[in-house]
Amino acid sequence: MKKITMLVFVLFGIITTMEAQFIQQNATVYGSRIPVVENMQQPTTVLQNLVQSATYDPQSGYYFEQRVLNNQSVGQRGPQAILLDEGFDDITTLPGAGFSFVNASDAVGLTDWFQGNETVFPAQSGAPTAYIGANFNNTAGSVINNFMITPMLNLENGDEIIFWTRVPTGSGFPDRLEVRIDPTGANTDPTGPADVGSYTELLLEINPTLTTGGYPEVWTQFTVPITGLTGATDTRVAFRYWVTDAGPAGSNSDYIGIDTLTIEEGAGGGGGVCGTPILEVNQDIDDACMANISQGGLAQSYIALEAQSAGAGIKFRDPSTGLDVDLSLWDGLPNAGGTMLASGTTQTDGTNWADVYWDPVVDLTVGNTYYIVIEGDITLPCVAGSLVDPYPDGNVFANPNYDPFPAYDYTFRTYSCDSGGGGNNWTVTVEDTVNFGDEVSWELRDNLGAVILSGGPYGAPPYSDTQMVTTSNEPLEFYIEAIGTFGDNTPTYTVSCSGNVIITGTVVGGTDNTFPGLVCGGGGGCPIVSDCNLIDATPDDATSPNIWDRPFADGTCCSGLGPVSYDVYGPFTVDVTGLYTVDSDQDGGAWDGYIFLYETCFDPLDQTTNFVAGDDDGPGGLGTSQILDVTLTAGTEYYLITTGFSAGDFGDFENTITGVGTVSCGGPVLTYDDCAGAIALSCGDSVVGETLTATDSGGNSAPDVFYKFT
Secondary structure (H helix, E strand, C coil): CHHHHHHHHHHHHHHHHHHHHHHCCCCCCCCCCCCCCCCCCCCCCCHHHHHHCCCCCHHHHHHHHHHHHHCCCHHHCCCCCEEEEECCCCHHHCHHHCCEEEECCCCECCCCCEECCCCCCCCCCCCCCCCEEEEHHHECCCCEEEEEECCCEEECCCCEEEEEEECCCCCCCCCCEEEEECCCCCCCCCCCCCCCCCCCEEEEEECCCCCCCCCCCCCEEEEEECCCCCCCEEECEEEEEEECCCCCCCCCCCEEEEEEEEEECCCCCCCCCCCCEEEEEEECCCCEEEECHHHCCEEEEEECCCCEEEEEEEEECCCCEEEEEEEEEECCCHHHCCCEEEEEEEEEECCCEEEEEEEEEEECCCCCEEEEEEEECCCCCCEEEECCCCCCCCCEEECCCCEEECCCEECEEEEEECCCCCCEEEEEEEEECCCCCCCEEEEEECCCCCEEEEECCCCCCCEEEEEEEEECCCCEEEEEEECCCCCCCCCEEEEEECCEEEEEEECCCCCEEEEEEECCCCCCCCCCCCECCCEEECCCCCCCCCEECCCCCCCCCCCCCCCEEEEEEEEEEECCCEEEEEEEECHHHCCCEEEEEEECCCCCCCCCCCEEEEECCECCECCEEEEEEEEECCCCCEEEEEEECCCCCCCEEEEEEEECCCEEECCCCCCCCCHHHCEECCCCCCCCCCCCCCCCCCCCCCCCCCEECC
16 A cells, blocks of 8 residues: 555656646746747647646547548548648647657657747747747757657658758757658657667658758758658658757757648659659750640640659749649540540649659550640649750640640650669758849759759748659769859758768859769769869969969968969879878979868868868978878879969969879779679660770770670
């Protein structure tokens, strides 16, 4: 009886503590770590209080899930069905709606997930507090591992998770968020600070390396296609707030908000039963406003190149948001006895393109003509097209009788099904919090030259566009421009693959950049103009566009003695890891030079990133430079910069690089130059390559690249 009495006393103490926490205002618990933010407790208690309260019925979530799943049986899922729609107006309703919350941090802190704090920042939509938040007080230790898990849903590859998130403006304590899915439906909760339970499939990671400024500081929409499922699965989606070196005493973790969460069926990921849609026909020429939806009878004909159709896309002349686009696939025109083979609906997402994926995919006859019928909201922008007949295997139809226009084409694309189901998940984010985006446009292209993602132009700031695609056609190329009448757009961009940032930077107004050779494991992505001439000349800094404000020899920024011109040698690699020395003679001492070494890429506007070493005056004094015994790693790309000490210092130079191995300029030395390292090809593959950086393995003077196939 004594034990029972003690238990009652403990329970009473817990309830008393929770009530006191809720009733009394707390000025620090639910806020941000930024000193200028007024921290205050939210009007709603921590979810843990609700879950542990005497009135909470744990079965209510189960019954809600069963109602959801009963309405989501595969036969009842219509195109673009909304599977979950949550605005976080009142988070006390979430457990009863089937949400669960698991704080598996190393030491549970003062907070869990809580109602948004409007004094940190207001909600993306709805009332100022209508979002869900989490912060550094999720742990009393140093690791935050806090999960918000959706109700059980019937999900398939290609379904989309759409949500908005941000952190406080100017936060100096980096945050990280993951979106995960349980591919098995086991619904096993995490049990420790590094555990993910059964939520083993990572779909998205925001700020994976915990970089200051790496998490959006304005409300930003993310669209995440679901992958990793073997078919229709009753499972859950988890939002994981995961930060190391966290908590009140840590260098990381501040405050995150999540708002306007929607999970919907098949709007642009895996294409229903298609594992990985790939581009089939890509007519991307856009030189005219071709037709308006209100005209009716809009269709584009094309010839099937593959035996399965996974979807289609259409481009509009201007971007829009939230307008329905209906696409359908026919084996003949609707007014000429054609049969509709597939259809679907999507909503415009702030870009010019709208893609619809068929569920299920459709079997076609290669070589036959098919028709994409275009319908939707009559307020949609004009459908883009071309007047120069760029796609001779099809043409435009328009007006109620589907009148043909043989020399015209809409700007459209079709998708087939990649039976291999492979590929990597790529993400592109383009955003600006200050300047307009009306002069900004970008494209992500695969190794066949097909545009697989594109965006812009955009409107007034702030704007943020995040798009994702799965492809195996690497290396990719990213192009972005900020060119227009005023040349004042300065967007930032980030291209990442499977959570790893491949390239990131800011576009200077009035310029464009092309980043070739992007692969998921890293590599490529350096747009700087360079050559392979160790004997060359730096140009006149009064007339050359290649000028910069150079750093100091230790890589700190910046000298302030410019602008001064520069020459770039590279990319170069070495075949043996070890010590190397770089010597520079500036025309026999005729002018005062400087040399710098960068790895991976050189950006004259970002003088400190990727810096390796530098030197002003070498053993020969003024007019010479030397980087002595620097360690270079085999396979890593390096860039050697020759520049002047200050404005007016330029001229001829001769550089040498010596060390334990051999230097090769133009890229890494290819390793697939013999049978043992031959590149494997599969049926249907198309490859683009070069032999410039290959080596000879056959005893003749020509470099070799080997391929193998069966």
